[in-house]
Amino acid sequence: MRFFKILSFALVIGLALPLLAACPKAPASVVTPQGRAAFKADQVLARIENLEDVVIRAGTPDAAGHRVISKADADLIVGFCKDAALVIRQTPDGWLAAVRVLWDRAAARIPPADLPAVQGYVLMISVLLEGAGA
Amino acid sequence: MKIDPGLAQFLISTAITEVMGIVRERHAATGDLPTDQEVIDRMKARADRIVEKADAFLRES
Numbered sequence: 001m002r003f004f005k006i007l008s009f010a011l012v013i014g015l016a017l018p019l020l021a022a023c024p025k026a027p028a029s030v031v032t033p034q035g036r037a038a039f040k041a042d043q044v045l046a047r048i049e050n051l052e053d054v055v056i057r058a059g060t061p062d063a064a065g066h067r068v069i070s071k072a073d074a075d076l077i078v079g080f081c082k083d084a085a086l087v088i089r090q091t092p093d094g095w096l097a098a099v100r101v102l103w104d105r106a107a108a109r110i111p112p113a114d115l116p117a118v119q120g121y122v123l124m125i126s127v128l129l130e131g132a133g134a
Numbered sequence: 135m136k137i138d139p140g141l142a143q144f145l146i147s148t149a150i151t152e153v154m155g156i157v158r159e160r161h162a163a164t165g166d167l168p169t170d171q172e173v174i175d176r177m178k179a180r181a182d183r184i185v186e187k188a189d190a191f192l193r194e195s
Contacts, residue, residue, distance in 0.1 A: 035170030
């Protein structure tokens with residue numbers, strides 16, 4: 001059972017990471033630089049929204065009152081998602097540097113003792129930002 | 135090795151999202167092509183939704 005879990009996780013990681021970094025190209029009907037920038041920004045926002053949904057679930061107590069990650073850590077990551085969305089909405093053609101700074105600041109505030117619990121989310125955001133800059 | 139169920143779910147949904155993106159891209163080649171303004175509006179709506187969900191979560195004690 002444990003081997004199956006490890007294998008499943010490795011397969012999902014192997015499938016998801018390359019896909020996460022590669023956003024689809026804008027359709028041919030999108031012709032202006034503003035439209036193409038908005039399309040790419042929307043692709044990034046879609047992934048940020050997915051991540052936000054998962055972190056909110058992980059930071060919300062279940063019926064037994066147990067959280068997958070602490071509320072404080074969830075607040076940090078969800079707060080980053082919000083700030084990133086605001087920056088991207090405002091400057092869809094030049095948001096990457098500012099969002100990287102936001103993430104560096106948020107990640108630096110995660111207590112070292114909590115890193116093992118949130119390292120998957122940290123990795124996802126790092127991969128997303130690297131992919132967006134590629 | 136302990137697997138975070140939420141993270142695994144996120145990775146699976148990400149993979150599905152990517153596949154759907156590829157399907158939409160193929161579909162877009164044959165019709166249903168968004169205009170520049172539609173793409174801009176869609177991006178802004180998604181950003182607003184992210185902010186709303188974050189605000190609701192951050193308000194919780």
